[in-house]
Amino acid sequence: MQHTPVLLALDIGGSAVKYGIWQNEALSHQSSFPTPLTRKQFYTAIQQLCEEFAALAIGGIAVSCPGEPDETTGIVHGMSYVPFLHVGEFQQEFAAQLGLPVTLQNDADSAALAEMTLGVGRHYQNALFTIIGSGVGLAVVKEGKILKDSAEKIDTFEKFVADKIKVMKNSKVSPVQLGRTVALKNFKWPRTLDGKDVFELAKQGNTVALQEIERMYEALAEIMIVLNEAYSPEIIGLGGGISTNPELLPKLNEQIRQQLSTQNKFSLFKPLYKKEAATQMPKIEICHFKKDANLIGAVLHFQEVYHLNKKQNQEQE
Incomplete structure (x- = not known):
């Protein structure tokens, strides 16, 4: 450097x-x-x-x-x-x-630049980076180049579809939104809980926290599957504060396998991708630098x- x-x-x-x-x-x-x-x-x-x-x-x-x-x-x-x-x-x-x-x-x-330069993306040319915070951020890397220009990013119908799905799932995946949802359902002020609190409540057996975390994994698995279909990246890097949770990747991969093994709920999107092959398991890695x-x-x-x-x-x- x-x-x-x-x-x-x-x-x-x-x-x-x-x-x-x-x-x-x-x-x-x-x-x-x-x-x-x-x-x-x-x-x-x-x-x-x-x-x-x-x-x-x-x-x-x-x-x-x-x-x-x-x-x-x-x-x-x-x-x-x-x-x-x-x-x-x-x-x-x-x-x-x-x-x-x-x-x-x-x-x-920014996360993509760090990971492609010094982290999990060093040995790849085509990658996606999904950064989860208050919302869900997406970076696209093609032939080693981060596509920063809007026209580069949305000049394909695949990107349009992927972004729409990502936006629809934001509230379920974001730890910030997760904390607010669980707080409200437990009759607390929205800002009294954050993502860490929700996972701690789940460990204590709180029903609402357990349900919302399950929904989070389901939504995040859908995002990963659809993005993988749209782009066929060599790797999807997953970052943000949530990436520090050691349970994240094993449980996410488990949920992805479950969704891929059931009747394909993504058949609605198959014609859009014009792919004949079966849906593939995404290769996901936690960002080296995490948060x-x-x-x-x-x-x-x-x-x-x-x-x-x-x-x-x-x-x-």
């Missing part, structure tokens, strides 16, 4: 902003805080972080976020659980507020941009 200054890496999610300091080719000082409701609150929180780490002389901010960041305009297109990102120009305004260079990259693309993949990918993206800008300046001299 290219040498860069000390960086503040941010992973902006729907419920929390995770952060870490990138120094000496490693993350440290990792923590998180609840995602602010407004830009002003967000800028204030990051300014406080920069002041807290002032002795480290932070030289830039590497951001992973939902939506579709366009670094030529500074606008984060699309919609997400973080509305303040999508109202007008963001990147340069953020950089001006902090007085530091800022890079932006989609969260799933840190987004932060590390954001740093790698900053390094790419930083190195490119440095190279262009040297050529102009």
Whole structure:
């Protein structure tokens, strides 16, 4: 990796902003805080972080976020659980507020970059990365290239179908939404439980938690099967906070095998893929960096941009 200054890496999610300091080719000082409701609150929180780490002389901010960041305009297109990102120009305004260079990259693309460079995707050319947080993020890698442009991503009917299915299952798969659902069904305030709490309740025998976790595995298995049919990737990397659960992959694979062994519920989609062969078992691997993949990918993206800008300046001299 290219040498860069000390960086503040941010992973902006729907419920929390995770952060870490990138120094000496490693993350440290990792923590998180609840995602602010407004830009002003967000800028204030990051300014406080920069002041807290002032002795480290932070030289830039590497951001992973939902939506579709366009670094030529500074606008984060699309919609997400973080509305303040999508109202007008963001990147340069953020950089001006902090007085530091800022890079932006989609969260799933960040995870894909980290995993394709240093993680489970190193030995593959065609891969998918499904990152589960407040929603479900999807990154597509074709011939070793992460397809970042919207036109590249949705220029096939397969992608359209896969995305629609993914969106329909978001509320069942997301640990954040899972926590809210279980909280409500247990007559609690929606924000009183998170994904970890739900799994802990399930271990204690809570019926609602057990039912919702079963639905989560069913929905996630459907997503994996349909994405595998649509793209035929060599590997599907699974990341996000939920990927730290050691039970995730064994139970997910078990659910996939169950669905594939029963009467094929995906026959409705078969004609769309125009495939004669039987549905294949997806090859799924947990992301090497798990919940840190987004932060590390954001740093790698900053390094790419930083190195490119440095190279262009040297050529102009």
